Amino acid sequence: MAYFKQLEDRLQDLMALFKKNERWLIAINADPDSLASAMALKRIMGRKVQEVGIGHVNEIKRLDNLAMIRYLRIPTRRMIPNLVAQYDRFAIVDSQPNHHPAFESIDFSVVIDHHPLPEGGAYDAPYVDIRPKYGSNSTMLTEYLYNLKIRPAKFLATALLYGIKTDTQSFERPFIDDDVKAFKYLTKYADMDIIKRITRSEFHLDWLRYFSRSFYNLRRIGTGLYSHMGKVENPDTLVILADFFMRVHEVSWDVVSGVYEDTLIVIYRGDGMRKDMGKMAKSMFGDVGSAGGHKAAARAEIDLKQFEEIDPEELVVKKLTKSSNKKLKRIL
Structure with missing residues (x-):
């Protein structure tokens, strides 16, 4: 019996979108869950396309987010028009196109999120996976990796584990069994010492x-x-x-x-x-x-x-x- 639910048909649709001659940008509103999800999607499509970048629309100032980017070497850049112009196709994770004005002008091909659907229904894109019951978007991407038989490397596993930890607030917020399964699975590969370093960087004296x-x-x-x-x-x-x-x-x-x-x-x-x-x-x-x-x-x-x-x-x-x-x- 598989540890996670089977996503074979869904992932076939996703993988069919990736072409060797295309450059992809993964858009996020940066926080631990979105950073981890972007890392995972970058790993999934990295060998299938010409180039993958990560772009964030918000200014990153929270110390735990900065520590996460530093310790886990997450290559994210501020999403300005000049950066967007360098890419052919776009994905968005842990958010939806209506969540930020900077997303509205972009034609997304991939939307992967765990927030509720907007009143008008799901965004019309070639690939959409929105599961509001999930406590963390990192759980969804962990399932993707597992189904694709990709074992997460240390930094990626650590990012996904921290993404689940923060979005469920250590399982004090609503979550489902899949979140717990993903957290348990990732502990085999994550670096808990890095998690401790990141969590100790939450407050600045001036705050x-x-x-x-x-x-x-x-x-x-x-x-x-x-x-x-x-x-x-x-x-x-x-x-x-x-x-x-x-x-x-x-x-x-x-x-x-x-x-x-x-x-x-x-x-x-x-x-x-x-x-x-x-x-x-x-x-x-x-x-x-x-x-x-x-x-x-x-x-x-x-x-x-x-x-x-x-x-x-x-x-x-x-x-x-x-x-x-x-x-x-x-x-x-």
């Missing part, structure tokens, strides 16, 4: 001031918490704070927002049982920006230049409470 600001601005809304951070130098600090607040006893969800350049960024976290954070993000900001995600984790990005005058914190509070005059309890 500690954000914790102080977040505590001061913290509000209690029902069983959840909300904090607005004002202008931030790095939107990844919002993610760190949102993850942190989910450790508070009897808190079932939290939202942390901040303004990066001219964009309001809202991070959602939940316990996966009560509120669906993906639906919550979409209902709040789907009409004015990009918004969506999983039941336990979601994100919204809103371009503030579309509004003449607006208080970003007041906007989020109104959406959260559904009433501008509802009293909010501030935690002292």
Whole structure:
């Protein structure tokens, strides 16, 4: 009996797309799961095409992401028009074309993701594999490697293991049996010492001031918490704070927002049982920006230049409470 589900027919369709004379770019919104997935897809198509590159649309500042790129030698570059122009065909992993404005102008041939489908249905591409029940996109790519009889080398296995670890938050977020199987399988080949080095690089000393600001601005809304951070130098600090607040006893969800350049960024976290954070993000900001995600984790990005005058914190509070005059309890 096979360890993973059989994907023979699906992978035949994928492999048939790769031509020796073509240059492929794998597009990502860089985080551990997408970086690992891009590494795996690069390994799969590497000997089938002329060249494979990895391009990220976001600015990478989180220290664990930078450590992952450094220790695992991930060759990703910022996805600017000059880079895109060098490639013939495009794949996207751990994301979908509607998730970021930089993706919208690209004609993708391959879409591999574990986030929910958009309301309009799956993206029309020659190859689409979207499985929202999976806790990690790295699990899907691990299954690909296994079915193709490719044993992951140390750095690739380490990246995929860390991708599963972070996207499932060490199996505290929703996951399925396949995620556990992939994690167990990868431990045979991964370097756990590198995992420790990466996980110890999560916080920068300068970021500690954000914790102080977040505590001061913290509000209690029902069983959840909300904090607005004002202008931030790095939107990844919002993610760190949102993850942190989910450790508070009897808190079932939290939202942390901040303004990066001219964009309001809202991070959602939940316990996966009560509120669906993906639906919550979409209902709040789907009409004015990009918004969506999983039941336990979601994100919204809103371009503030579309509004003449607006208080970003007041906007989020109104959406959260559904009433501008509802009293909010501030935690002292």
